[in-house]
Amino acid sequence: MRWSIHQLHQLQHKGLTIDEMADVSELKEVDASIRDISPVRIHGRADVSAKKFTFHLTIEGTMQLPCSRTLVDVSYPFAIESTETFFLNDYDATDEESHVVQGDAIDLMPIVKELILLEVPMQVFSEQPDHPDAVPQSGKGWTVISEEEYENKIDPRLAKLAKFFENNNES
Incomplete structure (x- = not known):
């Protein structure tokens, strides 16, 4: 060339x-x-x-x-x-x-x-997320979750606080 x-x-x-x-x-x-x-x-x-x-x-x-x-x-x-x-x-x-x-x-x-x-792109994603050579998606005490699952999950430390505000709104 x-x-x-x-x-x-x-x-x-x-x-x-x-x-x-x-x-x-x-x-x-x-x-x-x-x-x-x-x-x-x-x-x-x-x-x-x-x-x-x-x-x-x-x-x-x-x-x-x-x-x-x-x-x-x-x-x-x-x-x-x-x-x-x-x-x-x-x-x-x-x-x-x-x-x-x-x-x-x-x-x-x-x-x-x-x-x-x-x-070269910044990110690429495999079409096979369950590939045998893939990095594990969970382990002892942790797991990879989607954004939707994360948004719907309430922190257990704050669950009682949410109930407190529900009681105040009813009064």
Whole structure:
């Protein structure tokens, strides 16, 4: 996923079609919530002009993330669409999808990795809450309950106080 400026200028009138598989497994060390990630497919095209290179990319793959509730592995497929523009000289610094070419080559892999990291969700939930590898949902003296169960439960220390207010309302 690296092209020299000279190679891209030779493709100026033809255009460039991209369809590659890339190994991004090193993202597991960058983000501990990514337990595994399959090789990603990167496809799209590049528009080449004299001073500007625009890449229209689609990045597809699957990553394994921990369920927020049970910690079992959840398969999370992703498809990211992005347009990245590279300029040979100054550019509009307010545009996040614009870059200045550094050196004599364009390498898309750092951008692909950044886009994948931005795609990692804050929480994922398993479709199988009773998975055999799941974290236990109860133990000695405790249990995980839903919000509805929590709201309907009255603290036993305050139960007599509730009766006191009921007696005052009747008087």
